[in-house]
Amino acid sequence: MNNVFVICEMDEGKVADVSLELLTKGRTLANTLKCKLEAVVLGHKISGIEKEIIPYGADVVHIGDDARLAPYTTLPHSAVINGLFAETKPQIGLLGATTMGRDLGPRVSSALVSGLTADCTALEIGDHEDKKAGKNYKDLLYQIRPAFGGNIVATIINPDCRPQMATVREGVMKKEIFSPNHKGEVKTIDVSKYIKPEDLVVKVIERHMEKSRVNIKNSSIIVSGGYGMGSKENFNVLYDLAEAIGAEVGASRAAVDAGYAEHDRQVGQTGITVRPKLYIACGISGQIQHTAGMEDSAMVIAINNDVNAPINKIADYVITGDVMEIIPKMIKFYKKNSK
Amino acid sequence: MRSFVIFVFLKIKLILKFYKMGLKIIVLAKQVPDTRNVGKDAMKADGTVNRAALPAIFNPEDLNALEQALRLKDKYKGSTVTVLTMGPGRAADIIREGLFRGADDGYLLTDRAFAGSDTLATSYAISCAIRKIKSFDLIMAGRQAIDGDTAQVGPQVAEKLNLPQITYAEEILKAEKGKILVKRRLERGVETVEGPLPCVVTVNGSAAPCRPRAAKLLMKYKHAKTMSEKQSQSEDYIDMSTDRPYLNIAEWSVNDVETDDKWLGLTGSPTKVKKIENVVFQAKESKVLSDSDKDIEELMRELILNHTIG
DSSP states (O other): OOOEEEEEEEEETTEEEHHHHHHHHHHHHHHHHHHHHEEEEEESSOOTHHHHHGGOOOEEEEEEEEEESSSOHHHOOOHHHHHHHHHHHOOOOHHHHHHHHTHHHHHHHHHHHHHHOEEEEEEEEEEEETTTTEEEEOOOOOEEEEETTEEEEEEEEOOOOEEEEEEEEETTOOOOOTTTOOOEEEEEEOOOTOGGGGGGGEEEEEEOOOOOOOOOOOSSSSEEEEEGSSSSTHHHHHHHHHHHHTTTEOOHHHHHTTTTTOOOGGGSSHHHHOOOOOEEESSOOHHHHHHTTTTTOSSSSESOOOOTTTGGGGGGGGEOOOHHHHHHHHHHHHHHHHO | HHHHHHHHHHHHHHHHHHHOOOOEEEEEEEEEETTTOOOGGGBBBSSBBGGGGGGGEEEEHHHHHHHHHHHHHHTTTTTEEEEEEEEEEGGGGHHHHHHTTTTTTEEOOOGGGGGTTHHHHHHHHHHEEEEEEHHOSSEESSSOOOTOOOOOOOOOOOTTOOEEEEEEEEEEEETTEEEEEEEEEEETTTEEEEEESEEEEOOOTTTTOOOOOOHHHHHHHOOEEEEHHHHTSHHHHHHHHHOOOOEEEEETTTTSSOOOOOGGGTTTTTTTEEEEEEEEHHHOOEEESSSHHHHHHHHHHHHHTSOOOO
């Protein structure tokens, strides 16, 4: 049986959020395809990890527990996945679009000569007719992603090659327990069967993990600034507003590229996807690259001096004018009325 | 005694090999449309992109990779930096840009047969060109290109060449005695890894920016041209490049590299584009407010009343 596989990633001893999100999506895809959902976890000292995975709907969990698999390096992981995929022949293989998934995914897809689509924002099942070749394909994975700086949305398919592989960023899919009583089978991977000595040539000498200081993903209000803020100094008014109303500060890619804000504040296709109850977009024009990461916000306020900015079209409130004048007024009137 | 002398001599030769010859570095670079600054004139009235209005640029992270390569060249005497690009004829601009900033030479891989390649077919073609270049110690590339943002070609080239890969590099700390030490930028931290040479390293945008063009090199390489470019020019230029061979940019077609057709272009691409939709924003009914005190106070009051904030 050709099943749906999710390659899970470990994050500080736990299964990463992005992997649980993919399991949730994988469960839906497996239901549509009437096949099983299988998970793969590779690491060291991870016994019992299936308990975190099976409630998300995995029918089978493949566990590779070996010192050579932690910390992550490319070749031992790709050797195991290549071997496992060659034997189990998945129809779909999903990975998180993390530094690990984006390192491992292409290596595996190249070795197995299968297609891979990066940073998908939607995954669906559908049919395809190749009129030229006169072929009909049933139940392909539609890998949907913005491209060309987010100005177009492309639907990619892999008609003939398996597995159909895709990476998805954290926060794009919803994480949902399928059933706390779901039953899943654990299979132990014989890691030594796949890893060769020459796979161990790259060694991690040192690793410094920083606790993420910024937590915009879980913030219910986000004040975001774009290139239109004009400077790093001007971003300070956004921090002032955020502090006053209990929000986090986000930024568009253009603002991050210009050095106005740190990278971990970036909202959008190549940054973080957020769903706050209020999103205040200041000096952001609203290219799809950005809106892809915030369009599910419950309410959007756009503050911009450009009447025609695309962001205005998805905003609930549009304030046209100078951000540097409007934000201090918002702080002032918030303080006045909240007392 | 004699064998000892021979031993020392061999040892010195070996050391000289590592220290004198320097590194042969290939930098993979791509010419991309500048999607970062899609200005007003780049958007058509129907809300779609006017591609013609976007300038073609050196992919930004490939410039970060070039800088890391040039720093190794500065550090290890005798090193060379070669720029390899695949694309249409006008992508020769990328090689010239590399020469202006300190690269030694370049190759343009250009053929209709490569058209329609996805990342896998692209990686295959590039790996064939690298095999043809043959001698190299290190292959570097930007982490990803801004037109696709896939970050796949680097690792796939590494796999095709059966070389280890080190992605998300922020700084090359060392590359000597057959080993490379690289600082990588992860989501929430940094790690230092050691790998063997040769290998493939992809460089993150957080790495040092590329040095500017050097005026001297600009003068030297201004007329560097591919064969196709020379053919469309006057005789004077052709004479010029016979005297100065460094003005010849190597141009390779599919026939110059050993390839198997079935892995090329559309045929060699497992992924197909089923559908492309231009993004047109769906207008939502929005309330338009002015920047007057009255409007803003009303808005803030409303947000407090409906418990959106506070």
